[in-house]
Amino acid sequence: MFQLSIVKDTVAVHPSQFGLPPQQAVTNELNKKYANRVLHDVGLCICVFDLSEVSEGRVRYGDGCLWYKVVFRMVVFRPFPSEVILARVKSSDEDGIRLSVGFFDDIYVPLVYLPEPTAFDSKERAHFWLPGSESTSAHELLDSPLTDRMYIDAGDVVRVRVESDDFHDDEPGPPKAHEGVQQVQENRRPPYTITCSMAEQGLGPTSWWQNAGVETMEEG
Amino acid sequence: MEVLNQRSALLSNYEVLSLLKELESDHLAKTKTAHRIKKEEEAAGLPPKHQAPPDDVCENLRTVEVEAIQYLSADYQPTGSQSEEGIAQLTRTLGQWDLTKAEKLQIVNLAPTEPVELYVIVEELEDRFGDKMDDILNAVKSSLKEPPPTVNGTTEGQPTEETMQVETTTYTEYTEEYTEQWDYDANEVVFDDTGEGAGIEGDLDVDDD
Numbered sequence: 001m002f003q004l005s006i007v008k009d010t011v012a013v014h015p016s017q018f019g020l021p022p023q024q025a026v027t028n029e030l031n032k033k034y035a036n037r038v039l040h041d042v043g044l045c046i047c048v049f050d051l052s053e054v055s056e057g058r059v060r061y062g063d064g065c066l067w068y069k070v071v072f073r074m075v076v077f078r079p080f081p082s083e084v085i086l087a088r089v090k091s092s093d094e095d096g097i098r099l100s101v102g103f104f105d106d107i108y109v110p111l112v113y114l115p116e117p118t119a120f121d122s123k124e125r126a127h128f129w130l131p132g133s134e135s136t137s138a139h140e141l142l143d144s145p146l147t148d149r150m151y152i153d154a155g156d157v158v159r160v161r162v163e164s165d166d167f168h169d170d171e172p173g174p175p176k177a178h179e180g181v182q183q184v185q186e187n188r189r190p191p192y193t194i195t196c197s198m199a200e201q202g203l204g205p206t207s208w209w210q211n212a213g214v215e216t217m218e219e220g
Numbered sequence: 221m222e223v224l225n226q227r228s229a230l231l232s233n234y235e236v237l238s239l240l241k242e243l244e245s246d247h248l249a250k251t252k253t254a255h256r257i258k259k260e261e262e263a264a265g266l267p268p269k270h271q272a273p274p275d276d277v278c279e280n281l282r283t284v285e286v287e288a289i290q291y292l293s294a295d296y297q298p299t300g301s302q303s304e305e306g307i308a309q310l311t312r313t314l315g316q317w318d319l320t321k322a323e324k325l326q327i328v329n330l331a332p333t334e335p336v337e338l339y340v341i342v343e344e345l346e347d348r349f350g351d352k353m354d355d356i357l358n359a360v361k362s363s364l365k366e367p368p369p370t371v372n373g374t375t376e377g378q379p380t381e382e383t384m385q386v387e388t389t390t391y392t393e394y395t396e397e398y399t400e401q402w403d404y405d406a407n408e409v410v411f412d413d414t415g416e417g418a419g420i421e422g423d424l425d426v427d428d429d
Contacts, residue, residue, distance in 0.1 A: 035281035102291035202340035
């Protein structure tokens with residue numbers, strides 16, 4: 001789920017940081033710039049791994065900073081498609097389940113990737129799975145006895161497979177004034193979202209599979 | 221900014237966790253020293269020299285660092301019972317079977333000890349490794365220091381103190397390609413979380429005076 005990306009950039013080191021060893025100062029600047037940010041089509045940056053190449057620092061006309069050209073490696077969070085990861089359920093709604101890994105929580109499991117047949121229990125605000133049930137409509141499922149239902153509750157640890165990831169780079173366009181009234185900005189999409197699946201044997205809350213034998217797997 | 225290589229290598233969770241813990245302990249050590257120096261100066265009656273903290277704490281880095289450490293060392297992750305030697309040995313053992321790189325990485329990250337877990341990770345497990353499945357699971361089990369507590373379903377063995385686990389660090393094959401830049405020292409991993417808050421609070425008090 002983590003990878004190393006090689007990035008090239010130019011950073012300025014402020015004179016107040018001249019007391020530090022240069023590699024430390026450069027690393028600090030890079031961490032300040034990248035840590036916990038999403039880089040388009042790369043992933044969520046965690047921190048600098050190491051510096052591969054650093055040019056000599058140069059002073060430009062106009063400021064007292066030392067400018068370095070740096071090639072460095074960075075630890076990036078980007079689970080690859082088909083990777084299996086562990087996450088916690090953050091919340092559920094009619095459209096699916098939202099997961100979190102603590103430092104990143106734009107992970108979604110849409111309805112189509114939930115195990116069949118599932119239904120959303122609006123009282124519990126959670127999806128449940130009815131293993132072995134023939135019923136297909138939500139009404140029939142909601143009539144099932146509570147004891148048969150296997151709920152996916154908030155806070156559960158789930159094993160999911162990464163299906164796809166999307167990057168959105170929403171630029172804040174020029175302010176659109178419509179008849180003199182400033183438009184309310186439509187809600188912005190998160191810059192990086194991961195879509196995961198639970199619709200497979202062995203996926204879903206880890207507690208479901210703790211003592212499951214191989215027999216069930218073979219029919220699946 | 222230019223991305224030269226989007227994915228030059230894959231990292232295992234254990235590697236990332238060690239890196240972050242090292243960063244964290246470095247950071248704690250620095251704040252402690254800065255705090256001590258400040259106190260000494262004040263005790264000596266020197267005028268408070270204006271000195272920015274050695275590296276002004278980058279909020280983003282601290283946030284992601286703390287949250288990622290939390291996630292990676294959570295009790296449902298196998299990292300608690302993993303060790304560098306164990307992982308190195310595991311990757312060597314896995315080398316004999318025809319597993320893809322991604323499958324090996326996931327076996328290291330998730331440390332499957334039950335067939336169900338292995339089925340999810342390895343595609344067409346039956347056809348490819350029908351009879352060798354138990355060998356793989358045993359290899360994983362032997363790479364873990366202690367049976368992982370509860371989550372993976374193995375109930376024998378009780379959770380033991382995790383601080384005891386990393387005692388010696390010798391560089392091993394698995395991490396070899398990274399070690400030249402990354403001096404991982406097992407002793408630095410141990411950090412004291414409560415120290416930081418106390419330190420900062422003390423700091424503020426001093427400032428108020």
